[in-house]
Amino acid sequence: MNKKDYIKAVDNITAPQELVDRIKALDPPARKKTPVWKTVMAVAACFVAVIIAFSGVLGGTLKAESEDMMMENVSDYEMLSDSSDKFTGIQSSTNSSGTTGGTSSSATTNRKIVKTATLSIKTKNYESFMTGIKQKIVQYGGYVEQSQEYNYDNNSNRNANMEVKIPADKLENFIEELASIGTITSKTIASDDITDSYIDVESRIKALETEEETLLGILKKAESLTDVIELQKRLSEVRADLEAMKAQKQSYDGMVSYSGVTLDINEVERVVEGDDTFFGEVKEKLMNNLYDLGDFFRDFAVNLIASLPYIAIIGVVAAIVIVIIKKVRKR
Amino acid sequence: MTVFIKGKDAFSFAFKQFTDTVYRIALHNTVNFSDAEDVTQEVFVKLLETNKAFRDSEHLKAWLIRVTINLCRDKMKKSNRETLVENVFSFRSGEEKTDIFEAVKALPENYRNTIYLHYYEGYTAKEISKILDTKENTVLSWLNRGREALRKELDGGFDDE
Numbered sequence: 484m485n486k487k488d489y490i491k492a493v494d495n496i497t498a499p500q501e502l503v504d505r506i507k508a509l510d511p512p513a514r515k516k517t518p519v520w521k522t523v524m525a526v527a528a529c530f531v532a533v534i535i536a537f538s539g540v541l542g543g544t545l546k547a548e549s550e551d552m553m554m555e556n557v558s559d560y561e562m563l564s565d566s567s568d569k570f571t572g573i574q575s576s577t578n579s580s581g582t583t584g585g586t587s588s589s590a591t592t593n594r595k596i597v598k599t600a601t602l603s604i605k606t607k608n609y610e611s612f613m614t615g616i617k618q619k620i621v622q623y624g625g626y627v628e629q630s631q632e633y634n635y636d637n638n639s640n641r642n643a644n645m646e647v648k649i650p651a652d653k654l655e656n657f658i659e660e661l662a663s664i665g666t667i668t669s670k671t672i673a674s675d676d677i678t679d680s681y682i683d684v685e686s687r688i689k690a691l692e693t694e695e696e697t698l699l700g701i702l703k704k705a706e707s708l709t710d711v712i713e714l715q716k717r718l719s720e721v722r723a724d725l726e727a728m729k730a731q732k733q734s735y736d737g738m739v740s741y742s743g744v745t746l747d748i749n750e751v752e753r754v755v756e757g758d759d760t761f762f763g764e765v766k767e768k769l770m771n772n773l774y775d776l777g778d779f780f781r782d783f784a785v786n787l788i789a790s791l792p793y794i795a796i797i798g799v800v801a802a803i804v805i806v807i808i809k810k811v812r813k814r
Numbered sequence: 815m816t817v818f819i820k821g822k823d824a825f826s827f828a829f830k831q832f833t834d835t836v837y838r839i840a841l842h843n844t845v846n847f848s849d850a851e852d853v854t855q856e857v858f859v860k861l862l863e864t865n866k867a868f869r870d871s872e873h874l875k876a877w878l879i880r881v882t883i884n885l886c887r888d889k890m891k892k893s894n895r896e897t898l899v900e901n902v903f904s905f906r907s908g909e910e911k912t913d914i915f916e917a918v919k920a921l922p923e924n925y926r927n928t929i930y931l932h933y934y935e936g937y938t939a940k941e942i943s944k945i946l947d948t949k950e951n952t953v954l955s956w957l958n959r960g961r962e963a964l965r966k967e968l969d970g971g972f973d974d975e
Contacts, residue, residue: 486933488914489914489915489918489929489933489934490933490934492914492915493838493915493930493934496834496837496838496841496915497834497837498833498834498836498837498851498854499847499851502833502837502851502854502855503833505851505855506829506833506854506855506858507829509825509855509858509859509862628865629865629867
């Protein structure tokens with residue numbers, strides 16, 4: 484007997500299939516499809532396609548146009564880290580997405596859009612910014628999903644990562660508010676259209692409900708015990724599927740009504756405002772150098788004052804030495 | 815920036831990679847198969863419920879191991895059992911009855927988990943100390959005492975060779 488036997492013994496232990504299935508059932512999307520509702524799905528898909536085609540024809544050009552705009556807006560990427568006028572950049576992008584949102588929402592009321600935003604923010608006053616942001620989140624009816632703050636040592640700048648959920652209709656306002664208390668250096672807003680998956684889930688729920696009813700009907704008429712057992716087994720499967728689908732739908736609803744905002748917050752000693760004219764650049768560089776120079780003197784003064792005790796001791800020793808030397812020379 | 819896995823991703827990853835690991839640890843720390851199965855399922859339910867973000871698969875695995883051991887402890891406390899090895903304990907059909915596994919199971923909880931984590935999962939004493947939240951030296955002594963006990967119990971001992 485040695486450890487090899489033990490390893491072999493443990494190797495032989497594997498989770499029984501029945502357990503694996505039970506665990507798998509915990510995770511809704513991992514469930515396999517059943518042929519019965521596959522057909523129902525196909526019918527439902529055709530139905531939906533017909534409806535969409537119809538409304539497309541009726542809606543005419545306006546609808547088609549707004550759908551094109553939606554597609555463009557799917558990944559609305561803004562990189563504002565360069566020095567070209569940041570604030571106007573942000574302003575215009577919010578405006579344009581605001582108007583696009585307006586037209587598309589009137590034409591496509593039932594579309595399920597999941598919006599997410601990723602922001603990098605610089606701030607001079609880290610602490611007041613963090614308290615400010617927490618207030619804003621509460622004020623807008625959102626919540627913090629996850630938050631991490633880093634402070635490697637006392638000298639370096641702090642930074643924080645936050646994942647926040649904000650009610651989707653207030654996302655734009657929230658970002659504007661953030662711009663007023665900090666400086667946004669990069670902003671990405673992405674919209675993901677989950678209408679298809681949503682409709683898919685809805686029709687699966689309908690199909691499963693129909694199957695549940697049918698099974699219950701058959702169960703009432705069933706005579707042999709094996710039939711009853713078989714039917715009940717299927718019924719519990721259907722009900723589990725149904726619960727899973729309903730949970731999925733709820734989670735979609737949550738995703739649509741709340742937008743995820745990822746924040747990367749960095750503390751800086753000073754925020755550089757962009758100005759790309761010649762003199763602006765000269766001024767910026769000059770300011771930087773002056774700042775560095777100031778930094779140098781500041782550090783110098785700090786070190787000087789900090790080393791006063793040593794300087795005092797050295798001074799006393801030097802004074803004594805000088806006095807002795809003078810006395811020696813006098814003789 | 816570190817990439818985190820959480821929620822559904824963590825679940826499906828853990829399901830693919832660590833179901834057996836969780837089940838094995840559960841079997842080490844419970845009386846019978848049905849308890850071990852219940853614990854395994856509870857661990858995965860916990861994983862679905864938690865909003866924790868995992869740095870990498872090792873972080874996830876360590877978390878699963880810790881949760882499994884704790885859940886087993888709770889279960890044992892509830893059923894108020896003192897020893898894990900009972901006479902009724904026997905392996906399911908198709909598997910040999912393995913004495914060495916029962917010998918490991920008969921060890922005190924910390925010894926048996928350390929033996930499992932070191933010899934089967936290949937963790938070092940330092941890594942085990944982090945998972946079980948204790949000192950490295952404590953882990954080393956558990957390992958030694960566990961090995962010692964097994965040597966007495968089994969013919970030929972429980973040596974590395």
